Amino acid sequence: xxxxxxxxxxxxxxxxxxxxxxxxxxxxxxxxxxxxxxxxxxxxxxxxxxxxxxxxxxxxxxxxxxxxxxxxxxxxxxxxxxxxxxxxxxxxxxxxxxxxxxxxxxxxxxxxxxxxxxxxxxxxxxxxxxxxxxxxxxxxxxxxxxxxxxxxxxxxxxxxxxxxxxxxxxxxxxxxxxxxxxxxxxxxxxxxxxxxxxxxxxxxxxxxxxxxxxxxxxxxxxxxxxxxx
Amino acid sequence: xxxxxxxxxxxxxxxxxxxxxxxxxxxxxxxxxxxxxxxxxxxxxxxxxxxxxxxxxxxxxxxxxxxxxxxxxxxxxxxxxxxxxxxxxxxxxxxxxxxxxxxxxxxxxxxxxxxxxxxxxxxxxxxxxxxxxxxxxxxxxxxxxxxxxxxxxxxxxxxxxxxxxxxxxxxxxxxxxxxxxxxxxxxxxxxxxxxxxxxxxxxxxxxxxxxxxxxxxxxxxxxxxxxxxxxxxxxxxxxxxxxxxxxxxxxxxxxxxxxxxxxxxxxxxxxxxxxxxxxxxxxxxxxxxxxxxxxxxxxxxxxxxxxxxxxxxxxxxxxxxxxxxxxxxxxxxxxxxxxxxxxxxxxxxxxxxxxxxxxxxxxxxxxxxxxxxxxxxxxxxxxxxxxxxxxxxxxxxxxxxxxxxxxxxxxxxxxxxxxxxxxxxxxxxxxxxxxxxxxxxxxxxxxxxxxxxxxxxxxxxxxxxxxxxxxxxxxxxxxxxxxxxxxxxxxxxxxxxxxxxxxxxxxxxxxxxxxxxxxxxxxxxxxxxxxxxxxxxxxxxxxxxxxxxxxxxxxxxxxxxxxxxxxxxxxxxxxxxxxxxxxxxxxxxxxxxxxxxxxxxxxxxxxxxxxxxxxxxxxxxxxxxxxxxxxxxxxxxxxxxxxxxxxxxxxxxxxxxxxxxxxxxxxxxxxxxxxxxxxxxxxxxxxxxxxxxxxxxxxxxxxxxxxxxxxxxxxxxxxxxxxxxxxxxxxxxx
Numbered sequence: 001x002x003x004x005x006x007x008x009x010x011x012x013x014x015x016x017x018x019x020x021x022x023x024x025x026x027x028x029x030x031x032x033x034x035x036x037x038x039x040x041x042x043x044x045x046x047x048x049x050x051x052x053x054x055x056x057x058x059x060x061x062x063x064x065x066x067x068x069x070x071x072x073x074x075x076x077x078x079x080x081x082x083x084x085x086x087x088x089x090x091x092x093x094x095x096x097x098x099x100x101x102x103x104x105x106x107x108x109x110x111x112x113x114x115x116x117x118x119x120x121x122x123x124x125x126x127x128x129x130x131x132x133x134x135x136x137x138x139x140x141x142x143x144x145x146x147x148x149x150x151x152x153x154x155x156x157x158x159x160x161x162x163x164x165x166x167x168x169x170x171x172x173x174x175x176x177x178x179x180x181x182x183x184x185x186x187x188x189x190x191x192x193x194x195x196x197x198x199x200x201x202x203x204x205x206x207x208x209x210x211x212x213x214x215x216x217x218x219x220x221x222x223x224x225x226x227x228x229x
Numbered sequence: 230x231x232x233x234x235x236x237x238x239x240x241x242x243x244x245x246x247x248x249x250x251x252x253x254x255x256x257x258x259x260x261x262x263x264x265x266x267x268x269x270x271x272x273x274x275x276x277x278x279x280x281x282x283x284x285x286x287x288x289x290x291x292x293x294x295x296x297x298x299x300x301x302x303x304x305x306x307x308x309x310x311x312x313x314x315x316x317x318x319x320x321x322x323x324x325x326x327x328x329x330x331x332x333x334x335x336x337x338x339x340x341x342x343x344x345x346x347x348x349x350x351x352x353x354x355x356x357x358x359x360x361x362x363x364x365x366x367x368x369x370x371x372x373x374x375x376x377x378x379x380x381x382x383x384x385x386x387x388x389x390x391x392x393x394x395x396x397x398x399x400x401x402x403x404x405x406x407x408x409x410x411x412x413x414x415x416x417x418x419x420x421x422x423x424x425x426x427x428x429x430x431x432x433x434x435x436x437x438x439x440x441x442x443x444x445x446x447x448x449x450x451x452x453x454x455x456x457x458x459x460x461x462x463x464x465x466x467x468x469x470x471x472x473x474x475x476x477x478x479x480x481x482x483x484x485x486x487x488x489x490x491x492x493x494x495x496x497x498x499x500x501x502x503x504x505x506x507x508x509x510x511x512x513x514x515x516x517x518x519x520x521x522x523x524x525x526x527x528x529x530x531x532x533x534x535x536x537x538x539x540x541x542x543x544x545x546x547x548x549x550x551x552x553x554x555x556x557x558x559x560x561x562x563x564x565x566x567x568x569x570x571x572x573x574x575x576x577x578x579x580x581x582x583x584x585x586x587x588x589x590x591x592x593x594x595x596x597x598x599x600x601x602x603x604x605x606x607x608x609x610x611x612x613x614x615x616x617x618x619x620x621x622x623x624x625x626x627x628x629x630x631x632x633x634x635x636x637x638x639x640x641x642x643x644x645x646x647x648x649x650x651x652x653x654x655x656x657x658x659x660x661x662x663x664x665x666x667x668x669x670x671x672x673x674x675x676x677x678x679x680x681x682x683x684x685x686x687x688x689x690x691x692x693x694x695x696x697x698x699x700x701x702x703x704x705x706x707x708x709x710x711x712x713x714x715x716x717x718x719x720x721x722x723x724x725x726x727x728x729x730x731x732x733x734x735x736x737x738x739x740x741x742x743x744x745x746x747x748x749x750x751x752x753x754x755x756x757x758x759x760x761x762x763x764x765x766x767x768x769x770x771x772x773x774x775x776x777x778x779x780x781x782x783x784x785x786x787x788x789x790x791x792x793x794x795x796x797x798x799x800x801x802x803x804x805x806x807x808x809x810x811x812x813x814x815x816x817x818x819x820x821x822x823x824x825x826x827x828x829x830x831x832x833x834x835x836x837x838x839x840x841x842x843x844x845x846x847x848x849x850x851x852x853x854x855x856x857x858x859x860x861x862x863x864x865x866x867x868x869x870x871x872x873x874x875x876x877x878x879x880x881x882x883x884x885x886x887x888x889x890x891x892x893x894x895x896x897x898x899x900x901x902x903x904x905x906x907x908x909x910x911x912x913x914x915x916x917x918x919x920x921x922x923x924x925x926x927x928x929x930x931x932x933x934x935x936x937x938x939x940x941x942x943x944x945x946x947x948x949x950x951x952x953x954x955x956x957x958x959x960x961x962x963x
Contacts, residue, residue, distance in 0.1 A: 009566065010477040012390020016658040019674075035564075049656075051388040054474025110383050112653040141387065141653040206655050211672065211787055213663075 001228040003029040003044040006072065008063045013049030013085065013205065020205035021046070024218060025225040034066040043228040044081050045072055047088030049141070049203060059102060059144040060090030069095050081125055081228065082197045083220075086142055089189070089199030098192055098199045099157070100149030106182025110143040114214070115180050117165035117188045117202055118172055124195040127164060129223035135172045136165075136216035138202035140180060145201040147183035147190075154185055164189035164198055237262055245272035251603050258597045266534040266583065266590045271598065273501035273539060274508055277763055280602040283729040284761045287742045291756045292749045297718055298757055299420060305346040305497065306416075307757025308423055309719050311783050315673060316420040317680055318352035321360070321413035321723040321779040323762035327468040328410040332377025337385040337471040339412040341543050344389065345497035348480050349546065351424040351487050352416025355657060356671045357386045359396035359412050360684040360723065360777040364405030366640050366958055371400070374408055375648075376959065381471075382412070383651040388473035389480065392660050393652035394669035396684050397777075400640045403688075406767030411723040411760075413779040415682055417673060424487060426496040428514030428549050428575050433493055435507070435518055435573035436555070438482070438562050439545040440475050442503070443528035446541025456728055456766040475544040475567070482565040483546065489561075491554035498545040504538045506547040507573075508581060512599035517578035522585040526568040534583055534590035549575060609735035615693050618813035618827030626891040629865070630934070630942040632821050633894065636862045637869050638950035639820045640958070647955040661787045665874070667712040667858055668780075672787050679787035681715030683780050687861070688773035690829035693814050695737045695774055699744025700832040701899060706780030707752050708858045711841040712902060714790040714848035715782030717752065722759040722778055727771025729763045737774035738763075744832075745776060751834035754780075791848050793857040794874035798930035800854060801909035802879060804864065806840045806901030807922045810892025816861045817895035830897050837900040843921045844902045852912055853904040865894035867903050868927075872934050872944045873951055880935040881927035890938055905929060 003021050007014045014031065022028045029046065032039040053062035063069065069091070076082045076097055084092040092098040105111055116137050119130040130136065149157070157163055165188040169178040175186040181201070189200025204217025242252045245268055255263060255271050263271065273279055281288065293301035299316055300308035306320035324339025336359075344354050359382055364371045375398075386393045391414070446469035486492060494514070496506040503525070511518040522537050532540075550558055555571065562569035576582075581598070583591040626632055636642055649664035661679055662670035668683040685705040691698030703720060710717040722745065727734040749755055765772040784790050812818050813827025847853035859867045872878055887893045906912050909925045916923035935941040957963040 010388065010390075010474050012388075012477065012656055013658075015674075016656070019658055033564075050390060051474065051477070054388060054472070054477075056474060109380075110387055110651050110653070112387070112655065113650050139655045141656060143387075203655070206658050209658070211661055212655070212658060213661075 001025050001027060001044060001225045002042040003046060004032050004039055004042040005029045005046045005048055006032050006034060006068055008034045008052035008066060010052055010054055011048050011050035013203065016205045017046050017048040020208045020221055024208060024221040032068060034068045037067050038071055044083065044224055045075065047082065047084040047091050049086030049088060052087055052091065060087060060094040063091045064094035073097060076197055079196055083126065084199040085203055085205065086201055089201055090144065092197060092199040097197050098190055099153050100147055102144050103146040103148050104144055105146050111180050112141040114138065115140050115202055116168050116170050116178060118168040118174055120163045120166060121161050123161065124191060125224055125227045126198045126220055127223065128227060129219035133172060135168060135170065137214050138204055138207040138217050140202050142201055145181040145183065147187040149184065157190055160193060162191045162193065163187060164191055165200055237268055245269065246276060247272065251275060254601065254603065258594065258601060264591060266538060267593055269535050269539050270504050270591060270593065273504050274598055275602045278500055279505055281761055282603050283605050283607050283763060284724065284738065285604055286606055287739055290742060291746050293755050293757065295719065295753060295755045298755055299423065301757050302759060304425060305349045307719060307721060308350065309757060310420055314420050316418045316423060317415060317781055318347050318350050318418055319413065319415040319721055319779065319781055320346050320758040321411050321721045321777065322346065322760040323723055323725060324410045324412065325407060325725065325762050325765055328378055329408050331468040332374045333381035334468055334470050336378040336381030336410050338469045338543055339410050340382055340385040341471045341473065341476050342499050343412045343414045344391065344476060345499065347414045347416040348483055349424065349495050349497045350418065351422050352418040353484060354391045354414050354416040355659065356415045356669060356682055357391050357393045357412065358682060358684050358779065360686065361396065361398045362404045362409040362775060363400050364408065365402040366400050368405050372959060378410055379648050379651050385471055385473045387653040389477045390656050392654050392656050394654050394660055394671060395664050395682060398645055398648055401688065401773060403773045406770060407765040407772050409725050409772065409775055411777045413684055413721065415680060415781060422487065424492055424495050426494050426510050426513055428510040428516050428518065429493050431516060431575050431577045433549050433552060433575045434555065434571045435520065435575065436548045436550050436558065437525060437545065437570045437572045438548060439479050439567055440472060440542060441526045441528040441568060442537055442540045443542045444532065444536055444540060445469050447536060447539045456764045469541045469543050471543050478565040478567055479544055479546065482562050482567055486558055486561050489554065489557050491550055491558055493549040493551055495546060495548045498547060500541065502539065502541050508595060508598055510547065510549065511581060511595045517576040517580045517595060518573055519576050519582040519584065520573035522583055522590065524570050524572040526570050534585050538583065607729050607735045608732045609739050610732045611736050612695050612740060615828045620810050620812060620889050620892040623812050623818065625889060629891050629894050629939045630936065632817065633865045633869055634942060634947060634950045636816060636820055636866055637947055638954050640954060641816060642862055642866060643954035644952045645955065646952065647959060661790065662713060662792065666793050667709040668715065670713055670784065670787055670790050677786045679784045681710045681713050681782040681784055683709040684777055685709060686775055686777045688775045689814055689825060691737065691741055691774040691776065693829045695740025696744040697829050697832060699741035699776055700748045700834065701829065702776050702778045703745050703748035703754065704832050704837050704899065705860060706778045707754055708841060710780050710782035711845050712856045712858045714845060715784045716845065717754050717780055717782040719755050719757045720778050720780050722756055722776055724759065724761045725765055725772060725775040725777065726763050727766045734771055741774055741776045748834055752838055789849055791853060791856050793871050794855060795871050795877040795905055795929045796854045798877055800905040800907055800929045801925055802927040802929065803904050803906055803909055803912050803923055804901065804926045805844055805904065805916065805921060805923050806898065808864065808887065808893060808896060808898050808901065810888030810896035811898045812892055812896055815863065815895060815897045830899050832899045839919065840900045840902065840921050843916065843919045844904065847904060847912060852906055852908060854907065855905040857903050859901040859903060863895045863897050864903065869934060869947050871903065873948045876944060877929050878931040878933040878944050879927050879929045882937045884924040884926055
């Protein structure tokens with residue numbers, strides 16, 4: 001699998017994504033600086049976490065207008081898979097590749113800890129290695145992860161199976177104390193209509209090494225490598 | 230040459246913090262009156278903060294050498310060799326005064342400043358820690374300060390993408406008017422690619438990079454060198470504003486340029502900004518520097534030379550480049566959208582010459598500015614010894630487990646989850662041990678080895694007996710590194726004290742330094758960097774003496790490190806070290822009896838080393854499956870923390886020769902560790918062979934903590950007490 005990680009000013013999980021991709025797929029990704037208008041053909045584009053442009057406007061809002069995003073949007077339109085993690089998810093929403101928006105956490109505080117998410121479908125490139133209903137533990141680290149969309153949009157996402165992950169308790173019970181940020185309908189990650197674009201707030205790339213306390217994120221990269229190689 | 234001829238009044242001299250003697254020295258050096266700009270430069274360079282004029286005599290006595298020390302105190306940060314051509318670079322620095330006045334920005338820029346000290350030397354920052362001390366929880370300002378400081382640390386550290394992996398938060402009324410915000414950064418570099426600050430090569434260009442210079446933070450260093458008074462709020466404009474986005478770009482740009490052979494010397498603009506960076510670079514190189522101030526990137530027009538030189542605007546660096554490398558450097562900084570300006574050149578004159586708009590604003594001899602700064606041998610008196618509190622002096626406790634529940638939920642021992650969940654502790658994907666254990670463990674990227682890092686200090690011990698407290702602060706970091714399986718290598722110190730012009734305060738400083746030095750020597754654990762923050766007083770009331778110590782150690786394989794949580798049921802608990810039940814100065818005495826009395830527990834450095842070396846071997850041999858040192862709250866709190874971290878209970882039995890049960894549980898005897906093991910016989914036999922006191926005191930299992938003779942308490946109940954206090958207090962209902 002050939003992949004690319006897009007690096008924006010103040011992306012800060014670019015190296016984490018690079019490490020996970022290289023270790024799990026055996027192939028180092030292209031690291032693409034945002035100012036580059038184009039980059040090699042790849043099988044997967046990753047928008048990493050971080051604080052692109054300091055999140056000084058709205059998280060992801062500036063990066064969504066970066067030159068490289070025109071190319072990312074065009075390739076996503078041609079069906080190239082795109083994975084947006086944390087700030088990458090925010091950029092996907094800001095650039096219109098995914099519906100909805102990510103608001104300040106309900107607590108109004110940054111939150112860095114492990115959460116549990118329930119896998120809502122295994123019918124995607126990203127989740128094929130997970131069983132439906134499986135519970136995965138991954139870290140979150142965000143101040144703006146409170147997913148919001150109007151009811152009609154949320155209903156449509158649900159009808160079309162576009163919900164990828166929901167926050168849950170360790171036993172798989174969705175919502176309640178398992179929802180760290182107030183996200184509507186406990187949404188932690190969503191797909192576009194064709195399920196070739198995934199945005200999620202938790203960090204699968206930080207849950208890919210047993211020494212770091214968990215490997216529940218590995219299956220995402222393993223599934224992608226299997227499907228796209 | 231003509232210099233603007235300002236008349237300097239005695240009031241202006243005093244406002245700049247000079248004593249009459251110090252100003253006379255300025256006049257002698259210059260053989261004329263200084264200009265306002267020159268006066269400002271002398272003022273910041275000779276401030277306590279920059280010149281260490283009260284502390285240098287004593288700091289010199291600290292051990293700073295070891296075969297693994299690459300660079301000790303005096304540079305931006307300390308550098309140690311961690312094998313395989315890798316180096317760890319680290320330092321801790323205070324931002325106390327600004328954080329009290331404006332907690333968010335004060336703490337944020339504290340983090341930014343210490344990050345720059347580390348990446349200036351060529352290291353990629355890999356971990357941040359913070360040693361924080363606040364006033365009493367029911368003081369009307371404390372919640373606001375905690376909330377602002379924590380948000381500021383998170384706001385900056387999270388954005389730059391360096392994990393915040395540990396630290397301390399403590400409360401005491403002595404900090405009501407002067408909080409402590411001590412920030413530590415650890416970075417990694419190649420040992421043959423370390424960058425220093427000494428200027429070299431007359432004719433080489435002096436280059437300014439990073440953010441623009443504005444009118445913020447003028448006289449921050451002078452503020453940090455005076456006591457607070459009622460009008461300290463008016464000093465808010467001297468607090469700088471941080472921009473972590475620019476800092477992140479600056480880190481990447483500097484590290485990218487450091488891969489080229491372009492930099493002769495580099496120095497961040499920290500306290501006293503352009504003044505201290507240019508003077509220190511010239512001074513260390515024995516050279517001069519000429520700066521053209523109109524070329525400095527400025528945020529607003531009309532700034533005077535005085536303001537430009539004294540601004541503490543953040544996220545700026547000064548570099549001296551090799552001839553011919555400007556284009557490479559400019560290209561890199563433009564890629565990162567940062568300012569890049571050639572603002573001067575290195576000269577052989579030995580003078581700092583500042584030009585602006587065709588006029589000379591300052592012309593100072595660098596040597597005397599650096600070397601002839603006043604040095605004081607301040608009078609000091611030793612702190613009177615306190616009587617020892619014997620076990621018999623404390624009434625027996627009818628319900629020790631109720632006391633345990635109270636201790637694990639008290640402000641100083643309650644869970645800090647509320648704090649560290651606001652920090653990103655896992656970015657960079659190398660954090661092996663997150664906040665909450667004895668030490669954080671961060672893997673060296675791409676390798677199996679890792680660094681263990683901790684910050685510690687027990688100010689109530691330092692107040693009761695500065696020498697013992699100094700020993701203990703160093704020993705506790707050494708112990709915490711040992712408790713995860715690391716070999717402790719070196720420390721950074723952040724000396725926070727009151728007004729050194731008072732002999733009793735100076736006596737605290739001298740005592741702590743003495744104790745620290747003894748511990749460093751006995752443990753082969755030198756000081757490689759540090760910072761001094763004096764005048765932490767408000768209306769004449771000083772903080773507790775607080776020599777915060779940051780310790781760094783190495784683990785060859787991070788897979789072999791252990792944690793505090795009980796790993797399984799049915800394992801034996803072995804207590805390493807001697808337990809006499811030392812209750813003087815203990816948290817137990819304070820929380821349960823309201824007594825802050827007695828001599829602190831003595832630190833036997835030989836036992837410290839023997840016990841620690843033994844425990845480390847147990848961990849590395851796989852015999853210890855979990856480990857926790859015994860510190861605040863003694864054995865009782867240590868075992869409770871191991872239980873709460875795992876959800877597994879334990880049954881404890883007092884061994885033969887144990888003191889009274891409350892003293893056994895809550896005494897704070899030093900040099901002790903609690904380990905779990907599957908093979909207690911092997912551990913005990915090893916202890917006998919090593920001459921280390923050890924006793925089997927119980928077994929893990931069940932959901933309760935049971936102490937023979939004191940009953941039982943459920944782990945859930947302890948956890949509830951432990952987790953409740955911080956969030957409840959912040960919500961206003963503690």
